[in-house]
Amino acid sequence: MNCYLETKNLNKRYGSFEAVKNMNVHIYKGDIYGLIGPNGAGKTTLMKMIIGFAGPTSGEIVLNSEKKGEGVIGNLIESPGIYGHLTAFENMMLKAKAQGVYNKDELLDILEFVGLSNVPKKKAGKFSLGMKQRLGIALALIGDPEILILDEPTNGLDPQGIIEVRELIHKLRAERNMTIMISSHILSELQKVANVFGIISNGELVMEVTSDELMEKYNGDSGALEEFYLDVVRGGKKVC
Structure with a gap:
């Protein structure tokens, strides 16, 4: 099955600073793709390039959509x-x-x-x-x-607001068959929403993993995503 949206060796440089380095992201139709990483890791830069708010220094973004022209990608950035x-x-x-x-x-x-x-x-x-x-x-x-890019949509919300946004994201996928990329620092919440995760560190994509792989690795633990993130970031190793 072909990716619905993918990046191929995507790079973004600001002067001597490499914000995104050779990034290869793979998103399939209907995915809710959770993007994880510390501040300054390159998440927002990646999202802005996918939307078209910033141009890549090199590499390409491939969107396999039958819909032509503007309006394929919706976004909520910041x-x-x-x-x-x-x-x-x-x-x-x-x-x-x-x-x-x-x-x-x-x-x-x-x-x-x-x-x-x-x-x-x-x-x-x-x-x-x-x-x-x-x-x-x-x-x-x-x-x-057809696809939504959401950067920290639950940032600063109270528990009720977080639940409302979470339910809306699930509704978008279930009723509109929408593909969504979402970033969040609240890993426990992101685990309840996304079915695929990508970890970014220092502008590089460290790993992509599915929710099923996480559940298998961590025996269905509700904190599996946090454990996975800590394992990867602390050890720099692929644990799934």
Whole structure:
């Protein structure tokens, strides 16, 4: 089976600093790919190159999609770009019109899908952090993308907000067959969401491993991903 999205010897250099080094990531259709690594490891740089926000110094990104042109990839990188004085729908409308894909019914469907149809008049500036993240994901869904790139979507959220985002990610995969790349420092949470994991250290992809491989290696331990990460980072060895 061919990869849906892969990078081939991808490199990104800023002056003498190598942010990403010969990275070969493999994501299949329907995967939720968890990207793991310490701050400065190259996760966000990789995501920005996949989205097109940054160009690689060398290497290539291959996306095997039947959908042509813009709109294949949706993203939520860092904090969502939300206008606090506007409602959720008004924020959606502005982006949709800017992209030339405005359709009122489709925007309302997206807001219902992410659980924001019950606050039609509330200004986004009054939203909880969890609601803002769900609006950020709703904005990323405009144009019906096939893949989502989510950088730390649960960062700073309270337990309820984390659960809401987790459930939404599962819903996106189950009901929209969406492929998702997601980064997070909360390894226990990422283990509940992703089915494949890639560990990045010092700009390099150390290893890719599936959730099934983790469960087999660590006897179904709920902390398997954390144990795996510590084993790899501390020992620099492939344990699966």
